[in-house]
Amino acid sequence: MSHDLERLFEEASPPGLPPELRERVLAAVDEELNTTRSAVRSSTAARRRGRFRPGLAAAAALVCSLLLNYGVSTSVDRRLAAVLGPRPVPRQAAEIAAEIAAMTDSQTGKWAFDRLASRRGQEGDTELYPLRLKRLIDQLAAETQEISHEALQLDLEMDRDRRGNRDRQPPGAQRILRLEHRNTA
Amino acid sequence: MESHGERLARGDRAAFAELYDACAERVHHYLVGRLGSRADADDLLQETFVRLARDRKRLANVRNLLPYVFATARNEAHRLIERRVREGRRRTELESALAIAEDGREKNKREAAERVSVLLERLEPPLREIVDLKIFGALTFREISEVTGLPQGTVATRYRSALEKMRGQSVKEWE
Numbered sequence: 001m002s003h004d005l006e007r008l009f010e011e012a013s014p015p016g017l018p019p020e021l022r023e024r025v026l027a028a029v030d031e032e033l034n035t036t037r038s039a040v041r042s043s044t045a046a047r048r049r050g051r052f053r054p055g056l057a058a059a060a061a062l063v064c065s066l067l068l069n070y071g072v073s074t075s076v077d078r079r080l081a082a083v084l085g086p087r088p089v090p091r092q093a094a095e096i097a098a099e100i101a102a103m104t105d106s107q108t109g110k111w112a113f114d115r116l117a118s119r120r121g122q123e124g125d126t127e128l129y130p131l132r133l134k135r136l137i138d139q140l141a142a143e144t145q146e147i148s149h150e151a152l153q154l155d156l157e158m159d160r161d162r163r164g165n166r167d168r169q170p171p172g173a174q175r176i177l178r179l180e181h182r183n184t185a
Numbered sequence: 186m187e188s189h190g191e192r193l194a195r196g197d198r199a200a201f202a203e204l205y206d207a208c209a210e211r212v213h214h215y216l217v218g219r220l221g222s223r224a225d226a227d228d229l230l231q232e233t234f235v236r237l238a239r240d241r242k243r244l245a246n247v248r249n250l251l252p253y254v255f256a257t258a259r260n261e262a263h264r265l266i267e268r269r270v271r272e273g274r275r276r277t278e279l280e281s282a283l284a285i286a287e288d289g290r291e292k293n294k295r296e297a298a299e300r301v302s303v304l305l306e307r308l309e310p311p312l313r314e315i316v317d318l319k320i321f322g323a324l325t326f327r328e329i330s331e332v333t334g335l336p337q338g339t340v341a342t343r344y345r346s347a348l349e350k351m352r353g354q355s356v357k358e359w360e
Contacts (some may be wrong), residue, residue: 004352005348005351012294012297012298012301014213014223014321015223016210017210021227024231025209025230025231026201026202028231029235032235032239033241036196036239
């Protein structure tokens with residue numbers, strides 16, 4: 001910058017700051033700091049209050065519905081028991097359970113009775129279920145006999161092997177295919 | 186140790202007072218030169234500091250605070266100038282803002298203010314802005330480059346160009 005211009009700008013430099021301006025500006029800054037702090041606090045609190053959590057709401061609704069369902073069922077059962085008295089013991093179930101207990105033991109008989117008694121409410125199944133169960137028990141009994149017979153046969157064969165009988169018959173498949181094993185010298 | 190910017194970002198009042206003491210006078214000079222009105226410069230200086238306090242979180246990452254404060258003041262000044270244009274207000278005379286004498290040399294001051302005002306009025310706006318920042322704001326070319334976002338070379342070229350024009354004008358007037 002040339003000396004003339006330099007001198008000119010120096011001469012025309014703006015006057016200093018008014019002394020009261022400092023207080024005014026800093027007071028405005030203070031106010032702004034307080035305003036923004038309180039605004040941040042209130043907006044954070046509002047966000048916390050107003051946030052909707054769909055997962056939590058769904059879980060709460062599910063728990064509420066389960067509790068209500070349980071409450072209604074219990075209350076209906078209680079009222080029916082009060083009006084109609086205790087539930088009758090099903091005769092067929094008691095007879096079948098007694099048979100099972102006679103064949104096995106009392107615990108199995110009780111278990112069978114509980115199972116049969118719990119199924120009595122289902123329509124159409126009431127008549128068929130004891131019959132099906134009886135058939136199943138007969139079948140089981142027959143299989144048990146068969147298994148006992150086979151076990152006896154196996155024991156006999158093992159005894160024969162232990163005796164070392166060389167004239168024993170080879171197994172059926174080997175005999176048919178002529179693959180009998182002969183010991184060499 | 187906590188930097189000045191971090192203290193400002195935290196909302197420390199003492200840090201804002203320190204910032205004011207460090208740069209308010211230069212920013213005020215710049216605003217007077219830019220707006221041509223001391224009252225507007227006072228208001229805009231206050232507005233600049235309020236804006237800095239409002240957006241104080243950004244100050245934590247500012248390396249050089251002076252150009253940042255000048256950039257904020259510049260944005261505020263642009264807003265005011267645009268508002269003036271929208272409202273059709275007549276531009277305030279720079280001469281009267283600069284002519285306030287403090288040491289009794291009123292006559293010299295008034296003459297200098299008048300000549301400076303005339304010289305600056307004749308500059309194109311991009312050159313005028315660089316002169317305002319360089320002469321009234323007393324910023325370096327690097328700082329002006331940070332404030333305006335222009336390359337440092339462009340700033341220097343514009344400043345030299347503005348000086349040439351003002352020198353030519355003043356020689357013509359004095360002849």
